[in-house]
Amino acid sequence: MAPTPVEAGLLVVILGSALATAVLRDVLGSIIAFSAYSLGVAMLWVVLRAPDVGLTEAAVGAGVMTILLLLTIAKTVRPSEDRVLASFDPKTLVLVAAFVLALGATVPALPAVGSPDAPVVSSEVSQYYLDHAYKDTGVENVVTAVLAAYRGFDTLGEAVVVFTAGVAVVAVLKREVTA
Amino acid sequence: MTSPWVSDVLLAAAGAFILYAVVLLYRVVAGPTMQDRVIAVNVVGTNTVVVLALLSVALEETSFLDIALVYALLNFLMSIAISKFTVERGGVI
Numbered sequence: 001m002a003p004t005p006v007e008a009g010l011l012v013v014i015l016g017s018a019l020a021t022a023v024l025r026d027v028l029g030s031i032i033a034f035s036a037y038s039l040g041v042a043m044l045w046v047v048l049r050a051p052d053v054g055l056t057e058a059a060v061g062a063g064v065m066t067i068l069l070l071l072t073i074a075k076t077v078r079p080s081e082d083r084v085l086a087s088f089d090p091k092t093l094v095l096v097a098a099f100v101l102a103l104g105a106t107v108p109a110l111p112a113v114g115s116p117d118a119p120v121v122s123s124e125v126s127q128y129y130l131d132h133a134y135k136d137t138g139v140e141n142v143v144t145a146v147l148a149a150y151r152g153f154d155t156l157g158e159a160v161v162v163f164t165a166g167v168a169v170v171a172v173l174k175r176e177v178t179a
Numbered sequence: 180m181t182s183p184w185v186s187d188v189l190l191a192a193a194g195a196f197i198l199y200a201v202v203l204l205y206r207v208v209a210g211p212t213m214q215d216r217v218i219a220v221n222v223v224g225t226n227t228v229v230v231l232a233l234l235s236v237a238l239e240e241t242s243f244l245d246i247a248l249v250y251a252l253l254n255f256l257m258s259i260a261i262s263k264f265t266v267e268r269g270g271v272i
Contacts, residue, residue: 006190009194010197023208024208029213031261032219032220033207033208035257039220039227040200043227051242051246062224067260
């Protein structure tokens with residue numbers, strides 16, 4: 001499945017800004033490149049017809065992360081050297097190369113998007129939920145039914161994690177304002 | 180309804196804008212000053228809004244327009260945050 005020109009262009013933007021985030025010496029430059037990366041990924045999600053994920057990516061990746069990272073580096077010292085690019089530890093490069101190799105071997109082995117042979121389509125588990133979700137829970141959207149009813153406790157745990165993170169952020173922001 | 184010809188042209192325009200975003204990445208990496216980078220990313224964000232609007236018409240997905248609006252708001256917020264931060268380092272937000 002070859003990518004369309006739009007997808008290919010987006011992938012170049014994403015890869016380029018991800019590399020820029022990694023190699024820029026100045027952390028502020030890295031944060032700026034990271035927000036460009038986040039916008040690219042968000043666009044790709046929208047092109048792949050997952051607009052809700054794209055919206056979350058833009059709000060969290062480009063919006064909240066940028067502000068949190070700025071708050072973090074506000075308390076740190078900026079390196080005074082003039083070099084634009086960072087230097088890398090060879091060990092790190094080997095580790096990253098191994099990770100890329102592992103991913104490169106794994107991803108092509110996955111079933112293609114929308115493939116009729118994919119386990120999620122052919123499995124009887126999916127069929128069970130499609131048949132029983134409305135009768136069991138009364139929720140019309142099957143994804144919502146699974147998320148909020150069948151695995152409700154798990155979702156409650158996730159909500160607690162998000163709430164805790166929110167409280168922590170508010171606490172840090174308060175301290176920033178008063179200090 | 181968008182005719183296939185028009186939607187092809189709109190998709191090609193979206194592709195051209197994405198190509199433009201690739202070129203802008205050079206400015207993000209090269210700098211030389213932080214202001215250059217902030218403005219480059221701001222243009223990437225504006226590009227995102229334009230690309231989403233084009234895609235929304237080409238693919239006939241009106242919901243993309245809502246996302247484009249949210250991006251426009253976020254882009255503004257992000258640039259303001261970074262700019263204020265560079266002007267009075269540490270004393271903001």
